[in-house]
Amino acid sequence: MRHREAELWAALESAQSVEDFEIQQAQLEDVVSGAEAGGFASLAFVARRALADAYCVGRQWDRAFPLFARCLAEHDARTREFDPREEAELRSWYCWIIRSMAEFPAIGLPQISTALDDVEQRYKAAGGDLREVFALRRSVAHIAAVWEQEEHYFRQWTAAGGPDPDSMWDFSLQVARLTDRGDDAAAYELASAVLAGARTFAEPPVPVQIDMLLPLVRLGLHAEARRAFRLARRGITRDVYRYEYSGRLIEFCALTGNLDAGLETFSRMMWGFATLNRPTGKMDFAAAVAVLMRRMVDAGRGDEPVAWAKQGEDEYADAAQMLERMRGIALDLAAQFDARNGTTAQGDRIRARLAARPVAQVRMSAASYRLTAGIPAGLPAEELLSQAERHFEREQRTAARDHLLALGRPPAHLAARHAHLRALLHGGPDQGPALHEAAERYQAEEEWVRFALCMCDLTVWMADNGRVDDAAPLVTQMRDLLRRLPDQRAIALAEFAFANVMTGVVDSEEIDLALARAAEAAAESGDPYVVALVANRRVGRAVRREDPPEQVIALAATMRDAALDADWPAQAVRALSLLETAHARAGTTAAYRREVDRRIAGFPSDTPRVVRAGYGYAQARGLLADGRAAAAVPALEELIAVERPSGVPTMHWHWLAQGYVAADRLDDAVDAAEIDADFLDEQRERDSLEEPSTADANRKLLVECYRRLGDAESALEHLEILSRNAHKRDDAQLQDYVRAQVDQVRQVMARRT
Template sequence: MSRSEPEVAALLEQARRMPDGEARAALLEDVVRHADAGGLHRLAFAARRSLANTYSVRGQWDKAFPLFSRCLSEYDARPGEFGPEEDWTLRRWYASIAQSMAEFPELGLDQIRGAFEDMEGRFRAGGHSLRDVYDGRRWVAQLVGDWPEEERCHRQWKAAGGFDPDSVWSFEAEVERLVLRGDDASVARALDLAGPVLAGQVVFDEPPAPIQCLMLLPLARAGRLEEAARAFHRARRAMEHGVYRYEYTAMLIEFCALTGNEETGLSVLRECLAFSTRLRRPSGTMEFATAAAVLLRRLVADGRGGETVRANGSDLSWPAAELHRQMASTARDLAARFDARNGNTHQGDRIGARLEADPVVEFLPLTPGARRPVRPAIPAGMPPEALLDRAEWHKRRFESPLVRRYLAAVGTPPPHLAARHAELSALTEWRQADPERAEERLRWAAEAYRQAGDQRRHLVCLCRLADLLCERGRHHEGLPMVARAVAGLRRDGDDALIAQGELLQAQSLTSAGQYQKADLALARAVWHAMACGDPILIGTIALTEGTWRDSDGHPPARVIALADTARSAFAAADSPGQVVRAYELRRRAHERAGAPHHFTELVERDLAALPPSAPAQLRGYLRYRRGVALIHAGRPADALEDLIDGVGEARSRDADTAEQGYELAVAYRAAGRPEDVVETAADVADWLERLRDLGELSRAEIPDWNRMLLAEAHEALGDRTLALEEYQKVVGSARQRNHPRLLLDALMPSARLQHVLRRDAAAAAAYREAGDVAAALADPHAVATCRASEALSLHRTGDLQRALAVLAQAQAAAGALPPQPPDRLAGTWAVVFRSAAHVLSAAGRLQEAADHAARAAAAFRQAGDATEAAELDRLHARTLSRQAQGG
């Protein structure tokens, strides 16, 4: 059914308001069909242009070519039906299309040059500037690697008035050409040119993310590491909320790969990997594939080729080594296709050099205190048996990541080692919530040991299987099994193995609720562990018993003694991770005893006594705990260095927690470092909310407090829209969880930002809700402030009558305020007077408005806000001037 012109126009407007995506593309396709069917050529033109943009955002750049071709032919066939707007749109679009053609190697240079000649003829015929023509020709020459032609077109572009000081893309072109030339003088010039932009001294109409991305590796190579880290974070933050070509994402990934930040690079890669498989723009695909291959090559070289790389938001996954081969092959193949088209080896040489590039630095810290991830190198050629010995050594120390690393290095084990490999794999899978697979492997390993005549391993494996079965509620199977196995170990007579068996039997009995029998088994485990003198066994049993006693509410002194036994034993066994767990047990016991300061004193003493050779993990933990104590003592700024060191050390082992990130953000806020607050708080925001949903946080409010920190920091950096998004998330959470004080704390800044962003109706509604919540909380200052601000927002919507009514409510609330404290009273009246000045002025009550403006200025000065006072002085003067002129 055909639609009328108003209907088609309404559909087009509806589509333009939609976010980019499949739904928007589908609606625009419908608009094009309806417009064509009705002969609505101008609407069809506009819809095709919007559809081309949508296709490009979705990576379907090739679909834009036929849309442009149709618009161009329609324009030529019916010039009288189109106006200046279409003429301007077509010229700008032509320049973009001709440039995009060069990004498809199947389109020959003659065809591209022909498009530019046609375009130039049209520009000249219309008397238009050739700026866009020269810009496109310059970029094509840059892609081809024809630098003399690029230089000629660049001069023509500048002569045509090409550089726009307000446009990030004009500036980006100047920087990009220098970086791509690559010689020392050009790169030095790029660094000088980009310096003021990177420092925030030059701003544009859009975020400078493209320039920041281009300068990452030049900054790192110049040794300007802090600037590089700052540029990385700023670019990544801007690119989360804007549409940028995949070349810039590739620059982030490659920078991470060449600066020892493989984990961060993997995070960026995973975010866009699924989309990259659908990108239909060969030059962008080539750049992205090259960067991905550079990163994956680093992983393979680090022995992580078997690690799975999964694309976020999809089921797509690859082993790192396989994905590296695919990406490198794609990059080289596309470079070869471009070279065949261009008649030179420019792209092949450039891509090949990048694929084989060495790291720029061993490690560039992206955040204060960051350090290179702890991944002990596995010696090349280490035999499978030695690898399994090392895996077992780490297993006894509960270092699961290292166990998995050594197991992966074994690969497929030889037959005589298959049972050991299966048993260790089962224990890691069990702890990774795959008990079915773990049970299957333990059963197989136990039987394989039995058939091989390895009675000791067979019996210990049965004890582990029984522990798993009891943990899964299958006590009728597990308890007889572990009893028989431990009896066999006793007959064997090895104290260390008996201690292991008794401990596993105690754990099985505890799972079955047979606590008295478990205590007896644990006591026997202690005796045999002491008999053999194995510090790992002694520490493990003491830590297990201490944890049980702490959970059961036994006297804290007993738990502290067990924690100290475990701590000493693990220190003797060179097991810092378990030493830290023993400290944590003691901390919980002190808190349960109501004496957390005793633990803080212990931390201070032990930190002072640590030798320089102490394990980094232990030092980091103690510094972290001292930092937390300083936060609780109201000294968050003093806690910063301790927290930076402690969290950085934990993060290097992938052992940091979400709450640690929040505490670090608190310290950054106290130190006045909003950029670091953003990076830290944003990193843990979703993580904290997941933990709250699981009931695994010490305080349920932490995710909301963290988002408040994030919002404040965004606002301090001038990112008001991002700040508003975070405040509104807290508003939603507070409503859902019925937390009125938090709701008020989030509603007020949310409403203020709505007001600043000229979203006046939304601001008025938010202030109304905030005032209602404040009234329920009996907070009269907040009531008066919110009503006054609501009135001002209503005035800006044009609803003067409601504004006057709400202003009266604000004045009544302020009139009932207590006189103390005077500074808060002055601040509240200042807001009320300010709103009254604006609202009364709009109502034509100029003398009253002037009086209120003067009172507002005086109140703001009394409250210590000189800037706002000066603004009210100006309002006072303008109002008196209006009154003198008769309104």
């Protein structure tokens, strides 16, 4: 189907506004095809350039080369049809393409040299200066590790005009050359004004901040390093940057004792690493990850699982295994560059990075935490599976998956349990059939307790998916079967499943009786997990019925104690929140807080961490209620550290951010408030926030922090979000707040200029 040229221009403009790069690529490919089919040369030229950029954003840099080659050939075939502006754009794109060619060791230096000479002749023929050509030659010499040429062309670039005072990238180049040479003091002298925000550019100075991280630490400027790290980390999530920059953040974390902060960036970036086809970026990122994994191994955490994505499937790898993989990738690519360049420079550089020792201990994260725990090598298959089941029960799904990946293909006698847990983990519309299949395996093995419990899980899934009429007789049958077997834990879980399925089918009293039987069996089983599970359901019903607060308190206290004994942080926090509300209803809040303080004061030195964190949470809630948010920070930090494996509730980050503001720790406050700001907005839209105003309060807190930190652009970004939300809800008061704040921020910006 042929399109009119005007329609294709409109389609091009529309595609360029699409944020998802895969969708954008597909739309731009359609525009290019339509322009070529219609013979619209100018449109095809512009669309190919846009498509080349989209391919690079999608990590497919080599796909830009044939697009440029087609444009260059068409230009040379009809040179007179191009105006001076289009000629200049083609030359500039040519420089960019040659720089990219140098990043692929499979492209030889003679081919690159020929292209360099060609583009230089084009600049000379156009009568323009050679500043951009000298910058290109310097860049190619840098990648080829020909240092005399790099220095020569840098001087020629400087003589031809040198850095554009308004270009952040030109400034970043100057800083990077000093840091590459180890001249930390000179780099800081040059970069200090930018790091302090006294000198600004149109683009965020993320590359400068990243280049200066380790030099700042080596110079003893730890506070400035923390500030630069936070600004760079925020900036890098707001735009598209090369993989190397994320790698440098990871490497910095590794060399300053911030292993978990490094793991967080690593896990966020690994999703695209497998499809990254730019060798320089892959080499440098792999080297940075290897540095982090080396520190993990040296810290005794080599057995800790880490994410490894392979084209849509997961593969188990621990830190020690990841070290070898990434080290191998980095050294192999360095060897390819050295073979092309005829030097050992890239290999020497990578080997020096891999051997780097820690620079200092510099705390970067607001709350220290571990995302995952190590899985000791040589654990029996049954122990791996039991640990996976335990983590799943405690809402630690990532740890459960890690253990299943470590297990791999289970032995035959564990296949049914493995299938059962996988079905529960994966969820979705296929969960029911998967549970049925697991139950059939149990049945074939005459594992009657596990068979019945798997069928109970199936009935809950059926009820959740509108099949209560099918689920009700089946869950009754399974409950009756388990009652005849001497397993109190299984009986409790069957009664619990019965109550869940039959809610709304039988009267409320029968549900309460089933839960009472479940609680009795759970207590007899001695399993605190099941006690906490059942107590949660009972206390929830008591709250909805508005039972006397004393009854709610008794049930919630049982739930709290069992959850703490079971090492189940999420359930313990739910219980403590219920206790707080019930004591408020009973008018016994002061006595409750005194009891919490008394228990904390009496903790022995070997008190489990989850118990300390749980009671610390209760104490922190009292401090927040009393307006003493700063004093609540240590307890909230400890709570979040314990919660991280199972997920931190959005409100906890908000409370921690409030505490940081009260303690005048503004950078920490921004870190905490940014984490779930978008999710709070989503919860507000779904009307699922207990206090709807929290979402806006969190954004306002960010506006305040950014204003006080002098980051006007970030303050305006959050004000824009608040403005959209205000118009969506027709919230006049919020609109007035936004207008007043925007005026104040813009006045400050005007005074700066």
